[in-house]
Amino acid sequence: MKNIIFLGLIALFLSCNTKKEKPVNSNMQKKEFVKEIQQFQYELNIHYSTANESPLTPEDLKDFRQLSFFDINEDFKVTASFIETPDSEVFEMTTTSDRKPLYRIYGRASFSIEGKEYTLNLYQNQQFMNTSLYGKSLFLPFTDLTNSVSSYGGGRYIDVKMPVANATSVVIDFNKAYNPYCAYNIKYSCPIVPSGNNVAVKIEAGVKRFKDH
Numbered sequence: 001m002k003n004i005i006f007l008g009l010i011a012l013f014l015s016c017n018t019k020k021e022k023p024v025n026s027n028m029q030k031k032e033f034v035k036e037i038q039q040f041q042y043e044l045n046i047h048y049s050t051a052n053e054s055p056l057t058p059e060d061l062k063d064f065r066q067l068s069f070f071d072i073n074e075d076f077k078v079t080a081s082f083i084e085t086p087d088s089e090v091f092e093m094t095t096t097s098d099r100k101p102l103y104r105i106y107g108r109a110s111f112s113i114e115g116k117e118y119t120l121n122l123y124q125n126q127q128f129m130n131t132s133l134y135g136k137s138l139f140l141p142f143t144d145l146t147n148s149v150s151s152y153g154g155g156r157y158i159d160v161k162m163p164v165a166n167a168t169s170v171v172i173d174f175n176k177a178y179n180p181y182c183a184y185n186i187k188y189s190c191p192i193v194p195s196g197n198n199v200a201v202k203i204e205a206g207v208k209r210f211k212d213h
Contacts, residue, residue: 037175055181068208076174076205080111097189102126141193144203152183155193177206
């Protein structure tokens with residue numbers, strides 16, 4: 001009987017220790033995640049408040065303090081399955097002007113949000129593909145059910161880190177979604193979200209709608 005009690009106490013001790021360790025790692029990961037998104041928001045605000053970089057009109061820039069963001073939400077950071085499309089053709093992407101930048105579908109990312117499955121195209125800009133600034137990122141334009149309500153009506157963009165060779169997954173963080181420059185100033189020419197890159201849920205993450213634009 002004593003042996004049974006002793007073994008039971010050991011099992012309870014180990015169980016308690018295991019339960020204590022998990023939240024520590026989880027909390028650390030969450031803190032790092034929040035810190036990363038806060039840094040993204042900070043850098044975006046700096047960019048928008050810098051006169052020679054900002055897409056804001058001179059009038060809006062005078063009163064600008066910071067952009068509005070949805071609450072940071074880990075549920076909107078997804079690891080998507082990824083299929084590269086090396087044989088896709090280069091095409092002219094439609095924009096809000098006569099400009100026709102060249103893109104190709106670099107790959108397709110499939111993931112689940114709120115119990116629904118989606119597949120979105122990730123695009124590679126052919127003009128910037130060999131530059132140090134944009135060469136390692138892919139362009140993800142998308143629309144969702146927040147458009148024209150709490151986010152910009154024309155959809156939003158995400159810069160996705162290019163997967164390594166032969167990768168079968170890619171991370172998409174909607175907390176890093178930002179508005180096209182057209183959301184702030186009509187002088188800009190912005191890619192229009194291609195049909196099919198729609199997420200039929202409310203992506204309440206990333207940058208919100210700017211004023212009444």
